[in-house]
Amino acid sequence: MPAAIQGRSGVRAEGSDLETNVKAIELRDLWRRYKQQGDARARERLVVTYSPLVKYVSGRMASGLPAHVEEADLISYGLVGLISAIERFDIEREIKFETYAITRIKGAIIDELRSLDWVPRSVRARAREIEKANSKLEHRLQRAPTDEEMSAELGITVDEFQDSLQQISTSTVAALDELWTVSDASGDQVSLLDTLQDPDAPDPATIMDATELKDRVADAIARLPEREKLVVALYYYENLTLREIGEVLGVTESRISQLHTKAVLRLRSRLATETDVLPG
Structure with missing residues (x-):
């Protein structure tokens, strides 16, 4: 029984690795199609794929802001930063897109809050x-x-x-x-x-x-x-x-x-x- 369990566990692990590799290949293809061909559908897919970054950054920032600042508004501001990051990102750079994008998402939110001057x-x-x-x-x-x-x-x-x-x-x-x-x-x-x-x-x-x-x-x-x-x-x-x-x-x-x-x-x-x- 333990061997069988280990076997199933191994299959799950291998499957998980395979799924991760497939996603990585799909992402590389999306970046290539958008950056080299200007594919608008690929751009939309990239925005959807990386949108959880906006939710993550907005949630962290919301915890330190006044109650009247809605997290939904922060997400809206952050999406502007995400789109800008996707448009400006150089896929040849030696950094992860997530690292690059988080900075611009935060910056877009801060810029918008400052512009409100509340x-x-x-x-x-x-x-x-x-x-x-x-x-x-x-x-x-x-x-x-x-x-x-x-x-x-x-x-x-x-x-x-x-x-x-x-x-x-x-x-x-x-x-x-x-x-x-x-x-x-x-x-x-x-x-x-x-x-x-x-x-x-x-x-x-x-x-x-x-x-x-x-x-x-x-x-x-x-x-x-x-x-x-x-x-x-x-x-x-x-x-x-x-x-x-x-x-x-x-x-x-x-x-x-x-x-x-x-x-x-x-x-x-x-x-x-x-x-x-x-x-x-």
């Missing part, structure tokens, strides 16, 4: 105040300031400081992803990973800038307080949601949201003092 000026102003206070204290203390030190510098209570973080986290689209992008020759936002892995990148200066920025971001992350560093690692590298991180660390999603916002503001303030390429 973030209150007071929230934007408070975020800038926190960044400046953090930069000032880090320079003076030579370490990351505590909530109590930040509150004293801002002239508010610790509760008011944490309330501000919550307001910022639920009112803005500021995210670490923005620190990992540079502009290419056409003005498009390209992930550092895209730029660094493209052996045919036409602008060596752009690669050097991207490498330097990536090193600075990595160094800034390494100097974060341990809990904030862990949140960044789980969210951006392990792809957990804020709610899932809260379950892992045994705290509320709201608290994780505050930690994430603090980490991003710290990183932005550090990079603002070291480079002029920080997104606005």
Whole structure:
């Protein structure tokens, strides 16, 4: 009986591999037909095939946005980014399309949310105040300031400081992803990973800038307080949601949201003092 079970299991595994190979061949054919022949049907099939990427990115972004922002709207914005990615992708490049597309899907969603300009000026102003206070204290203390030190510098209570973080986290689209992008020759936002892995990148200066920025971001992350560093690692590298991180660390999603916002503001303030390429 065990042998029979193993045999059936082996058939399933082989079948699964075969199915994967068939899909890969079909995808290559779709890309060839679209890129070389301009086949509109192939383009439509590619959009349908990769549309789950939009759902994935939209779902992750929705978890950190205000309740009135509908995930359906984010999906709509993200589809624009996906279509743009399909149209611009060079099938000769040495990167996976998924890596390339996710950056543009995120970018399209962020661009659309920014264009709506629904973030209150007071929230934007408070975020800038926190960044400046953090930069000032880090320079003076030579370490990351505590909530109590930040509150004293801002002239508010610790509760008011944490309330501000919550307001910022639920009112803005500021995210670490923005620190990992540079502009290419056409003005498009390209992930550092895209730029660094493209052996045919036409602008060596752009690669050097991207490498330097990536090193600075990595160094800034390494100097974060341990809990904030862990949140960044789980969210951006392990792809957990804020709610899932809260379950892992045994705290509320709201608290994780505050930690994430603090980490991003710290990183932005550090990079603002070291480079002029920080997104606005």
